[in-house]
Amino acid sequence: xxxxxxxxxxxxxxxxxxxxxxxxxxxxxxxxxxxxxxxxxxxxxxxxxxxxxxxxxxxxxxxxxxxxxxxxxxxxxxxxxxxxxxxxxxxxxxxxxxxxxxxxxxxxxxxxxxxxxxxxxxxxxxxxxxxxxxxxxxxxxxxxxxxxxxxxxxxxxxxxxxxxxxxxxxxxxxxxxxxxxxxxxxxxxxxxxxxxxxxxxxxxxxxxxxxxxxxxxxxxxxxxxxxxxxxxxxxxxxxxxxxxxxxxxxxxxxxxxxxxxxxxxxxxxxxxxxxxxxxxxxxxxxxxxxxxxx
Numbered sequence: 678x679x680x681x682x683x684x685x686x687x688x689x690x691x692x693x694x695x696x697x698x699x700x701x702x703x704x705x706x707x708x709x710x711x712x713x714x715x716x717x718x719x720x721x722x723x724x725x726x727x728x729x730x731x732x733x734x735x736x737x738x739x740x741x742x743x744x745x746x747x748x749x750x751x752x753x754x755x756x757x758x759x760x761x762x763x764x765x766x767x768x769x770x771x772x773x774x775x776x777x778x779x780x781x782x783x784x785x786x787x788x789x790x791x792x793x794x795x796x797x798x799x800x801x802x803x804x805x806x807x808x809x810x811x812x813x814x815x816x817x818x819x820x821x822x823x824x825x826x827x828x829x830x831x832x833x834x835x836x837x838x839x840x841x842x843x844x845x846x847x848x849x850x851x852x853x854x855x856x857x858x859x860x861x862x863x864x865x866x867x868x869x870x871x872x873x874x875x876x877x878x879x880x881x882x883x884x885x886x887x888x889x890x891x892x893x894x895x896x897x898x899x900x901x902x903x904x905x906x907x908x909x910x911x912x913x914x915x916x917x918x919x920x921x922x923x924x925x926x927x928x929x930x931x932x933x934x935x936x937x938x939x940x941x942x943x944x945x946x947x948x949x950x951x952x953x954x955x956x957x958x959x960x961x962x963x964x965x966x967x968x969x970x971x
Contacts, residue, residue, distance in 0.1 A: 713939030755825035768840025791834035802827030839881025843874035
């Protein structure tokens with residue numbers, strides 16, 4: 678009797694927690710929509726500038742979030758491109774090549790890196806920028822490239838651990854079939870293990886994309902400014918939506934500016950959702966290509 682009662686209580690508690698989570702998310706999104714929808718429009722993105730002229734590069738936006746959107750996209754893409762190969766290769770090494778001692782040591786370092794506050798990573802990036810400015814070139818300083826490198830370091834543990842875990846959790850019959858048929862370890866990794874672990878690896882990539890898009894502390898110290906415009910190069914300063922939201926919410930002078938901050942939140946959520954869908958679509962295509970290529 679007590680066993681049945683305990684099982685029912687666990688079941689009801691699980692349903693209650695799931696309902697509470699969905700309710701919290703619904704309230705959060707509803708609040709953002711109520712506050713941000715009135716400000717959504719071309720004026721929020723382009724300000725008083727002509728949208729067509731801005732898109733063709735003939736006019737600069739001074740009072741809209743278009744430069745921040747472009748800066749955020751550049752930052753996410755660069756950070757992911759930097760962290761992805763390093764993270765996947767490190768995860769493969771830890772899963773397939775590292776000795777137990779090395780796996781424990783290197784894995785521990787990545788766990789420590791995952792626990793470092795983002796402001797510390799931003800301070801490190803700022804220190805690197807100052808060092809490069811004083812010892813190599815006066816043109817070097819806080820910029821888009823330094824921010825992307827710092828965010829790449831910040832999200833590296835997500836990709837490493839997701840790759841390592843996805844490979845180690847593959848069933849034994851998948852891990853050993855190819856080698857039993859004469860395939861080398863590298864062929865087994867490239868043609869069997871990686872394709873079957875793509876789902877778990879892509880989860881780490883999606884987490885990394887979300888962290889790159891939302892982090893403010895790192896970019897605050899490594900190159901983001903309020904009115905930089907669209908970045909002209911990797912060594913230029915830039916604008917970003919997380920910083921815009923922080924700046925507006927902390928220094929707004931009227932309700933309209935605060936409403937623009939809520940609108941920017943909705944735009945940032947939309948960008949993250951679009952990037953997640955792109956990553957999910959690429960995962961499906963890569964999975965099909967990796968499994969059925971000749």
